[in-house]
Amino acid sequence: MIWFFxxxxxxxxxPNIISxxxxxxxxxxxxxxxxxxxxxxxxxxFEDKHAVELxxxxxxxxxxxxxxxxxxxxxxxxxxxxxxxRMGSMECGFLMSSHRNYQQDREWQYLRPIQDERYLQxxxxxxxxxxxxxxxxxxxxxxxxxxxxxxxxxxxFEPHETIxxxxxxxxxxxxxxxxxxxxxxxxxxxxxxxxxxxNILRDVFIFGSGKNYPGILLFPSSLDMSDTAIxxxxxxxxxxxxxxxxxxxxxSRSMVIIVSVPxxxxxxxxxxxxxxxxNQAEEQYKSWIEAAYSKPGSAAPVQITSRxxxxxxxxxxxFRVLGRNIDPDEDLFRQNVDSMACxxxxxxxxxxxxxxxxxxxxxxxxxxxxxxxxxxxxLEQVRSGEFLEKQDQNERRHQLMRHMADRYRxxxxxLRPKIHQGSRNVVVLTGATGFLGAHILHSLLCKxxxxxxxxxxxxxxxxxxxxxxxxxxxxxxxLIDLRQISHTKPSVVCLPCxxxxxxxxxxxxxxxxxSKASTTFIHTAWTVNFNLRLPSxxxxxxxxxxxxxxxxxxxxxxxxxxxxxxxxxxASHLIREDVSEDPADASPMGYSESKWVAEQVCAAAxxxxxxxxxxxxxxxxxxxxxxxxGQLCGNKLGIWNKSEAYPLMLSTESLVGCLPRxxxxxxxxxxxxxxxxxxxxxxxxxxxxxxxxxxxxxNLATGPLxxxxxxxxTQPDWSQxxxxxxxxxxxxxxxxxxxxxxxxxxxxxxxQTNEHHPxxxxxxxxxxxxxxxxxxxxxxxxxPGSVQSYEMTRAKQSVPTLRDLEPLDKQRV
Numbered sequence: 058m059i060w061f062f063x064x065x066x067x068x069x070x071x072p073n074i075i076s077x078x079x080x081x082x083x084x085x086x087x088x089x090x091x092x093x094x095x096x097x098x099x100x101x102x103f104e105d106k107h108a109v110e111l112x113x114x115x116x117x118x119x120x121x122x123x124x125x126x127x128x129x130x131x132x133x134x135x136x137x138x139x140x141x142x143r144m145g146s147m148e149c150g151f152l153m154s155s156h157r158n159y160q161q162d163r164e165w166q167y168l169r170p171i172q173d174e175r176y177l178q179x180x181x182x183x184x185x186x187x188x189x190x191x192x193x194x195x196x197x198x199x200x201x202x203x204x205x206x207x208x209x210x211x212x213x214f215e216p217h218e219t220i221x222x223x224x225x226x227x228x229x230x231x232x233x234x235x236x237x238x239x240x241x242x243x244x245x246x247x248x249x250x251x252x253x254x255x256n257i258l259r260d261v262f263i264f265g266s267g268k269n270y271p272g273i274l275l276f277p278s279s280l281d282m283s284d285t286a287i288x289x290x291x292x293x294x295x296x297x298x299x300x301x302x303x304x305x306x307x308x309s310r311s312m313v314i315i316v317s318v319p320x321x322x323x324x325x326x327x328x329x330x331x332x333x334x335x336n337q338a339e340e341q342y343k344s345w346i347e348a349a350y351s352k353p354g355s356a357a358p359v360q361i362t363s364r365x366x367x368x369x370x371x372x373x374x375x376f377r378v379l380g381r382n383i384d385p386d387e388d389l390f391r392q393n394v395d396s397m398a399c400x401x402x403x404x405x406x407x408x409x410x411x412x413x414x415x416x417x418x419x420x421x422x423x424x425x426x427x428x429x430x431x432x433x434x435x436l437e438q439v440r441s442g443e444f445l446e447k448q449d450q451n452e453r454r455h456q457l458m459r460h461m462a463d464r465y466r467x468x469x470x471x472l473r474p475k476i477h478q479g480s481r482n483v484v485v486l487t488g489a490t491g492f493l494g495a496h497i498l499h500s501l502l503c504k505x506x507x508x509x510x511x512x513x514x515x516x517x518x519x520x521x522x523x524x525x526x527x528x529x530x531x532x533x534x535x536l537i538d539l540r541q542i543s544h545t546k547p548s549v550v551c552l553p554c555x556x557x558x559x560x561x562x563x564x565x566x567x568x569x570x571x572s573k574a575s576t577t578f579i580h581t582a583w584t585v586n587f588n589l590r591l592p593s594x595x596x597x598x599x600x601x602x603x604x605x606x607x608x609x610x611x612x613x614x615x616x617x618x619x620x621x622x623x624x625x626x627x628a629s630h631l632i633r634e635d636v637s638e639d640p641a642d643a644s645p646m647g648y649s650e651s652k653w654v655a656e657q658v659c660a661a662a663x664x665x666x667x668x669x670x671x672x673x674x675x676x677x678x679x680x681x682x683x684x685x686x687g688q689l690c691g692n693k694l695g696i697w698n699k700s701e702a703y704p705l706m707l708s709t710e711s712l713v714g715c716l717p718r719x720x721x722x723x724x725x726x727x728x729x730x731x732x733x734x735x736x737x738x739x740x741x742x743x744x745x746x747x748x749x750x751x752x753x754x755x756n757l758a759t760g761p762l763x764x765x766x767x768x769x770x771t772q773p774d775w776s777q778x779x780x781x782x783x784x785x786x787x788x789x790x791x792x793x794x795x796x797x798x799x800x801x802x803x804x805x806x807x808x809q810t811n812e813h814h815p816x817x818x819x820x821x822x823x824x825x826x827x828x829x830x831x832x833x834x835x836x837x838x839x840x841p842g843s844v845q846s847y848e849m850t851r852a853k854q855s856v857p858t859l860r861d862l863e864p865l866d867k868q869r870v
Contacts, residue, residue, distance in 0.1 A: 150197025556600025687767025
């Protein structure tokens with residue numbers, strides 16, 4: 058054994074370690090082929106050429122005790138070193154390592170546990186992670202924290218995309234940084250990567266617990282460099298790490314803080330394993346952290362006297378947050394400006410561009426404007442006190458909807474082959490990583506459907522990445538485990554795609570093979586973000602056109618999943634199962650407007666194909682359908698989509714201490730698994746028998762078949778829901794207030810406390826729909842949900858699931 062800590066007799070340096078190994082090899086009869094150490098030693102050796110040569114001479118190089126920065130480990134493996142990571146604990150002894158075939162497998166970070174759940178088990182947690190649980194049979198376990206004798210380690214791992222039973226350590230469940238919106242991430246790997254990438258810093262500390270977004274403290278290793286030079290060097294590294302991080306974990310340029318500490322003092326207190334003592338660090342640098350959030354980080358407001366000055370000031374605000382220049386004409390969402398960045402940019406803009414320091418901009422103003430140029434126009438109106446009349450704004454929106462529909466309605470070159478009549482039934486499904494799409498996939502795989510294969514089009518880089526994304530979502534909703542699908546189920550093929558691409562990201566041959574095999578397209582994928590304006594959804598509309606073209610080429614059926622929001626502002630008391638021709642029918646949100654536009658694209662495709670089809674209506678099959686889905690609620694397991702409007706509304710009670718009184722608001726929510734079953738009954742042809750009735754055949758010549766899939770019952774209502782909540786509230790009492798008061802209290806709380814509660818994304822929507830003066834649609838039509846009803850004649854005739862619907866009860870809600 059080589060002892061690298063000779064109690065201060067020799068410093069731990071690369072030359073001394075090389076000498077120690079050389080001495081051991083000379084004096085020992087047994088060969089020295091295995092080198093193991095803590096990460097600090099390997100990081101030091103990696104910087105020395107001769108030390109790297111020493112490690113290359115070993116059969117194995119082990120590391121453990123703390124995380125090794127990925128950049129260092131990757132560099133060692135690239136140098137031909139057989140690096141193995143080990144993991145153990147005081148409570149359970151040695152647990153697993155990344156021992157593998159080193160010539161073929163370079164994934165040194167992925168541990169390979171014994172594949173026997175009697176000893177070790179990975180239990181699913183949030184965000185696709187799993188917690189390692191050591192079972193009672195593990196021979197080295199000396200501690201338990203569960204009734205069954207197991208030990209839950211609180212160590213979270215993520216599975217490899219393609220290698221079975223390979224797990225990479227992610228974070229501690231009890232040490233993750235939790236933002237104000239409840240989202241979590243482990244800052245330690247990011248901190249390690251930054252330190253490993255530069256020698257100008259001796260330490261870094263990422264903060265943000267309980268805040269809207271994270272920030273970072275940089276501690277220079279030398280006091281000779283200017284803060285500007287340090288920031289420029291560090292920012293390039295942070296940008297690269299941001300590109301690989303979850304959106305909520307990204308750090309903006311304005312939140313990068315440089316802290317100069319005397320070099321003879323420790324910048325951060327650390328544990329014996331070298332990990333940062335986070336609570337102590339937050340307390341030590343409390344004033345720096347508070348200053349970062351209380352001051353957006355901009356310079357003092359400049360005197361703005363022209364539009365050009367205002368334009369430059371706004372661009373500077375974006376640069377301070379994003380650290381990059383953006384196209385002032387292009388849609389912000391398409392330029393990857395996320396919601397957290399929008400909050401920071403808003404704060405910068407208010408400080409730099411508004412003459413009155415007390416004046417506030419709406420929380421979602423950045424997304425509402427959509428581009429830098431539109432934001433500048435809005436600021437000009439705010440600064441001058443002039444605004445467009447609401448009627449002019451509405452007409453402009455409607456014109457934009459018509460123009461977008463016109464851009465994607467050309468199917469003049471489309472020829473319709475005969476619908477597939479072969480024995481194989483292959484479904485193409487988009488949106489399988491969404492709430493509804495995941496349940497549609499679950500039903501396809503679990504119900505008595507005569508399906509041979511399911512192709513999933515997923516936004517991903519590789520098939521493995523696509524597969525893992527879908528598998529994680531299904532597990533998170535308590536649905537089928539893709540890894541345990543039996544051979545009796547339909548085969549599942551996950552295909553990475555880009556729906557904005559003309560070939561959806563496929564090669565010509567791949568696209569041709571895909572087209573020949575497909576028999577039914579179910580297009581569910583759509584960005585669900587109620588703050589975005591219509592231009593942000595153009596890629597979604599374009600993708601719909603591309604998929605329709607593929608369906609036409611394939612001779613396949615096409616089913617578009619729309620929303621009742623596409624027609625919820627209709628002037629009619631009864632909204633029929635027909636395609637709307639009036640853009641004012643859509644509710645005034647980019648999401649709703651984009652669904653209306655996509656329905657126009659579907660109608661144009663149907664008309665173009667019908668015009669080229671010489672078959673009489675009696676021989677035509679309903680190859681295109683539009684399904685408008687109503688408000689969804691949780692599945693049979695009680696699992697909801699947490700980003701839905703009503704769960705978010707209910708969650709605000711903990712923030713503002715009250716909930717709104719929604720008079721005569723029915724709980725017309727449809728369980729998501731019921732909606733999925735109904736959609737499949739329509740998509741897979743169970744409705745075709747209704748066209749044996751000659752009176753129905755005329756529908757085929759006029760346009761796509763439209764179905765309303767929703768809950769038609771008006772009871773129970775919102776008041777009953779609040780009563781159920783009060784019953785389960787242990788007598789604490791639930792304050793119920795008028796909607797306008799609730800919206801005001803919520804908006805004030807979010808603005809005054811800088812809270813990033815997830816409900817902030819819907820404040821603008823609620824303010825417009827619940828305030829007394831906004832009880833009608835902008836066009837003066839009936840308020841959605843008040844006295845309107847949706848025709849369901851076709852849906853109920855076609856779909857047994859909808860005929861058997863019952864009102865919601867307390868247990869299902």
